[in-house]
Amino acid sequence: MANDQSIETLKGIGEKTAKLFEKVGIRTIDDLLHYYPRGYDTYGEPKAIGELSEDETGTVEGFLKSGATGVHVNGLSIVQATISDMTGKLRLVWYHMPYLKNTLRPDSHFIFRGRVIRKKNGLTMEQPQMFKPEAYEELLSSMRPVYAQTKGLGNKMITSAVEQALAFRTLERDYLPAGLRIANELAEYNFAIEHIHFPSNEEELKFARKRLVYDEFFFFLLAVRHLKEKRQNVQSPFHMEKQDECRKLLADLPYRLTNAQLRTLEEVLKDLKSGSVMNRLIQGDVGSGKTIIAVLALLAACENGYQGALMVPTEVLARQHFESVTELFEKHGVDKKVILLTGSMTAKEKRIVYEKVASHEADIIIGTHALIQEKIVYDNLALVITDEQHRFGVTQREMFGNKGQMPHVLVMSATPIPRTLAIILYGDLDISVIDELPANRLPIKNCVVDKSYRPRAYRFIENEVKNGRQAYVICPMVEESEMIDAENVLDYTKILRQNLPGIRVEYLHGKMKGKEKNKIMEEFAAGEIQVLVSTTVIEVGVNVPNATVMMIENAERFGLAQLHQLRGRVGRGDKQSYCIMVNASGNKEKNRRLDVLNKSNDGFYIASEDLKLRGPGDIFGIRQSGDLEFQLADIYTDAVTLKKVSEDVNRLLEQDENLEQEENQELKKRLDRFLEEKYEKLNL
Numbered sequence: 022m023a024n025d026q027s028i029e030t031l032k033g034i035g036e037k038t039a040k041l042f043e044k045v046g047i048r049t050i051d052d053l054l055h056y057y058p059r060g061y062d063t064y065g066e067p068k069a070i071g072e073l074s075e076d077e078t079g080t081v082e083g084f085l086k087s088g089a090t091g092v093h094v095n096g097l098s099i100v101q102a103t104i105s106d107m108t109g110k111l112r113l114v115w116y117h118m119p120y121l122k123n124t125l126r127p128d129s130h131f132i133f134r135g136r137v138i139r140k141k142n143g144l145t146m147e148q149p150q151m152f153k154p155e156a157y158e159e160l161l162s163s164m165r166p167v168y169a170q171t172k173g174l175g176n177k178m179i180t181s182a183v184e185q186a187l188a189f190r191t192l193e194r195d196y197l198p199a200g201l202r203i204a205n206e207l208a209e210y211n212f213a214i215e216h217i218h219f220p221s222n223e224e225e226l227k228f229a230r231k232r233l234v235y236d237e238f239f240f241f242l243l244a245v246r247h248l249k250e251k252r253q254n255v256q257s258p259f260h261m262e263k264q265d266e267c268r269k270l271l272a273d274l275p276y277r278l279t280n281a282q283l284r285t286l287e288e289v290l291k292d293l294k295s296g297s298v299m300n301r302l303i304q305g306d307v308g309s310g311k312t313i314i315a316v317l318a319l320l321a322a323c324e325n326g327y328q329g330a331l332m333v334p335t336e337v338l339a340r341q342h343f344e345s346v347t348e349l350f351e352k353h354g355v356d357k358k359v360i361l362l363t364g365s366m367t368a369k370e371k372r373i374v375y376e377k378v379a380s381h382e383a384d385i386i387i388g389t390h391a392l393i394q395e396k397i398v399y400d401n402l403a404l405v406i407t408d409e410q411h412r413f414g415v416t417q418r419e420m421f422g423n424k425g426q427m428p429h430v431l432v433m434s435a436t437p438i439p440r441t442l443a444i445i446l447y448g449d450l451d452i453s454v455i456d457e458l459p460a461n462r463l464p465i466k467n468c469v470v471d472k473s474y475r476p477r478a479y480r481f482i483e484n485e486v487k488n489g490r491q492a493y494v495i496c497p498m499v500e501e502s503e504m505i506d507a508e509n510v511l512d513y514t515k516i517l518r519q520n521l522p523g524i525r526v527e528y529l530h531g532k533m534k535g536k537e538k539n540k541i542m543e544e545f546a547a548g549e550i551q552v553l554v555s556t557t558v559i560e561v562g563v564n565v566p567n568a569t570v571m572m573i574e575n576a577e578r579f580g581l582a583q584l585h586q587l588r589g590r591v592g593r594g595d596k597q598s599y600c601i602m603v604n605a606s607g608n609k610e611k612n613r614r615l616d617v618l619n620k621s622n623d624g625f626y627i628a629s630e631d632l633k634l635r636g637p638g639d640i641f642g643i644r645q646s647g648d649l650e651f652q653l654a655d656i657y658t659d660a661v662t663l664k665k666v667s668e669d670v671n672r673l674l675e676q677d678e679n680l681e682q683e684e685n686q687e688l689k690k691r692l693d694r695f696l697e698e699k700y701e702k703l704n705l
């Protein structure tokens with residue numbers, strides 16, 4: 022079966038199920054083969070009840086003396102049973118499965134496997150899976166894949182589809198030259214694909230994963246090289262000789278740029294008048310002042326008669342930038358028209374923007390992805406500024422509807438990647454680093470606390486508000502969930518309102534309508550809302566320097582880099598700021614991760630500590646926000662592989678620049694396919 026065939030050719034997948042698969046990006050057999058598990062269930066020997074510990078996924082064998090009982094509480098069906106052995110007693114609970122009562126009869130005998138939690142009346146296993154002892158015997162010591170699921174598409178269905186795909190697939194010729202495979206002790210490709218889904222043991226999984234991680238880096242780096250070649254020394258029609266207005270605004274700013282900002286600005290301005298197309302990455306920690314560099318560069322474009330665009334990941338951020346740039350220009354008499362374009366605008370509003378862009382009535386266009394819609398036609402777009410996630414999207418310069426002219430590109434990143442890694446990953450871009458914070462900043466004061474600290478935290482927030490400051494409180498969830506025990510924005514807002522009388526507390530989350538979000542954000546920025554309870558929607562870029570408290574509930578649930586970004590929302594002005602991380606789990610290991618943040622405010626240090634804490638053994642480490650788009654690979658834990666791949670790619674291209682040699686033919690084919698899928702779609 023050709024691997025590009027639709028999954029509807031598999032048994033049990035009709036049109037309806039295929040639609041569900043499409044939701045997670047799977048259309049073909051090949052997509053299924055590359056839909057790697059998120060984790061694995063391992064099936065160990067059943068334990069005695071007394072050996073189970075809280076919070077683990079445990080397995081026990083049980084005889085039911087009496088059968089299960091079923092009740093309904095507020096429309097929720099609950100089935101319960103109790104098992105015991107010489108070491109103790111365990112309660113078993115199932116929700117929404119009333120029919121189980123018929124299976125769990127007196128004297129029945131099963132193996133139960135599920136999460137163990139502590140309830141008032143002792144240890145309880147929730148929603149355990151049940152196996153007949155003979156069936157469990159077969160599973161013993163095996164590893165079963167756990168896939169990312171979506172509503173209606175459970176793990177069983179995905180596993181079965183993958184099993185079939187593996188059985189029916191056409192085996193591919195390994196595209197990696199044999200020399201590279203042997204030198205790096207890599208598994209054969211077809212073997213790796215099979216065993217990433219169904220490894221027999223930990224060793225086999227590592228072996229399969231190593232190969233696929235190698236591949237991910239390999240094609241990524243080959244693509245980067247390919248891009249670099251295409252871009253290097255490309256002549257630009259957009260010369261920006263005039264830079265007076267830009268320098269005047271620089272001199273008028275209410276603060277002095279840091280030396281790192283000045284150096285970066287000079288590098289950018291030099292690129293803009295060099296005659297070649299600029300491809301530059303600006304790397305700077307949270308709050309290091311990247312935005313002003315972007316604004317000054319955009320102004321340089323305008324004063325030379327061109328247009329400039331700033332594309333950001335969220336509407337909240339787009340609006341914020343739009344407002345701050347408009348205000349800055351007004352204040353300093355800069356006579357340039359700035360316009361906002363976001364996805365949530367009405368068709369009519371968008372049409373007006375399109376007209377203004379096409380007629381060059383607008384000089385600077387700030388927005389989200391809407392900036393690269395087909396309908397928008399720029400008049401004379403010379404500079405595009407974007408964030409790292411969108412860098413490949415943006416390199417598709419024609420998507421900017423720019424009559425085929427290549428604009429200069431500036432990419433901004435707050436991801437703290439050590440410089441050596443950055444050079445490998447962003448090999449196609451020149452890099453400027455802002456490694457200094459503005460002089461007026463006081464280091465953020467941090468603390469990691471447990472839930473019992475909350476009343477004190479609320480009093481602290483109250484005090485800060487009395488002194489005219491504002492606070493953020495972050496919760497991981499939008500609303501209450503039966504499955505996940507974590508704070509949610511909606512309930513937390515109610516609680517805070519009770520605890521902070523007379524203080525305006527509002528909430529913000531990604532499910533709200535664009536207009537509502539804008540309103541809340543505007544009021545918070547204007548100081549009309551004092552406390553904002555939010556999900557991580559405010560994680561990137563939000564800038565309200567008057568906010569001095571960041572309280573993060575369930576801090577143990579976030580990755581270190583993400584926490585660092587969240588914390589970066591405070592300490593953005595000259596006032597002392599605070600970050601309160603609430604660790605609700607009481608888990609010591611997680612506390613150690615939070616301790617890293619507690620000790621340091623430096624993103625680069627945090628990234629390197631994160632790596633140490635996770636250790637190379639933790640192969641399914643938490644993916645960090647802002648990570649590049651790799652499925653399995655992790656630039657931190659797999660840093661050694663990344664370096665090795667980079668050397669291999671360099672050597673390979675030195676020997677066979679255009680991949681023309683016989684032994685590289687399979688690789689060349691695969692690279693072309695990769696470029697086509699990933700990049701040509703964007704018409705690079």
Ligand SMILES: Nc1ncnc2c1ncn2[C@@H]1O[C@H](COP(=O)(O)OP(=O)(O)OP(=O)(O)O)[C@@H](O)[C@H]1O
Pocket residue numbers: 276277278279282305306307308309310311312313435459460461561562563564566589593594
């Ligand atoms: N040299 C400076 N001196 C004082 N304040 C500055 C300086 N440069 C920038 N700022 C101010 O610092 C704040 C943060 O800057 P900015 O929003 O550009 O950060 P950023 O680098 O984009 O951070 P993030 O990655 O968190 O979005 C802004 O209020 C900005 O006006």
